[in-house]
Amino acid sequence: MLEKYPADRSVTVEKGFQLNRDTVSYAPYLLVKEDIIVGSIGLYSDMNKDTVLEDCKIILLRFDEDCTAAAHANSISCQLSGIGLLAPLKPEELRKAFGENLQFV
Numbered sequence: 784m785l786e787k788y789p790a791d792r793s794v795t796v797e798k799g800f801q802l803n804r805d806t807v808s809y810a811p812y813l814l815v816k817e818d819i820i821v822g823s824i825g826l827y828s829d830m831n832k833d834t835v836l837e838d839c840k841i842i843l844l845r846f847d848e849d850c851t852a853a854a855h856a857n858s859i860s861c862q863l864s865g866i867g868l869l870a871p872l873k874p875e876e877l878r879k880a881f882g883e884n885l886q887f888v
Contacts, residue, residue: 785815794836796828807847814844814861821854821861821869822846844868 788794803810803825810823825843828834844863851869854861861868864880877885 785813785818785820787815788836792835792837795833796826796836796839798829798831798833800827800830801825803843803845807845807850810845816854816859816861817857819853819857819859820850821859822850 805811805823807820807823812824812826814821814824823845824841826836826839827842828839846869854869866872866876866880
């Protein structure tokens with residue numbers, strides 16, 4: 784069962800770096816739109832103190848084939864700086880959007 788976090792700043796993320804190896808379906812933090820799970824996120828709070836969810840940084844976006852297919856079937860899009868995250872990535876679009884902040888390995 785999915786549960787939307789309350790907007791009263793009562794949800795905190797544990798201090799320190801938390802390695803996230805969970806699959807999308809078992810992740811503690813999910814991206815959901817129109818009751819469809821689009822993917823999951825990994826969060827970083829602070830090295831020294833627990834942090835309220837709204838003040839954390841997203842350090843990981845994870846999508847899987849089932850979630851991507853469900854999003855496409857329901858015409859749901861997910862974008863970051865104008866780049867469609869549920870479509871095949873095009874290096875030229877990434878370079879244009881992120882410039883020197885992006886490195887291909």
